[in-house]
Amino acid sequence: MKKNIHPELKLVKAKCACGAEFEVLSTRDNLRIDVCSKCHPFFTNAGSMRFVDSEGRIEKFRRKYGDNY
Secondary structure: OOOOOOOOOEEEEEEEOOOOEEEEEEOOOOEEEOOOOOOOOOOOOHHHOOOOOOOOHHHHHHHHHHHHO
16 A cells, blocks of 8 residues: 555544434544434334434325325
8 A cells, every 4th residue: 555645544423313422433523424323214123213204205205195105
């Protein structure tokens, strides 16, 4: 590898929209994310499953097709 061309990695706190925080390596100083493993529907248990709908897509679908689906 060539010397002095790679960015410096730092240990930073990533903050999710759900309130969870965890440490990751990054070249940035500040990380804010929308979805993490604690709030994504794929990783949550059935009892704590939440819908992640930041753009109103569920309401848009219901307005377009009604509640028949």
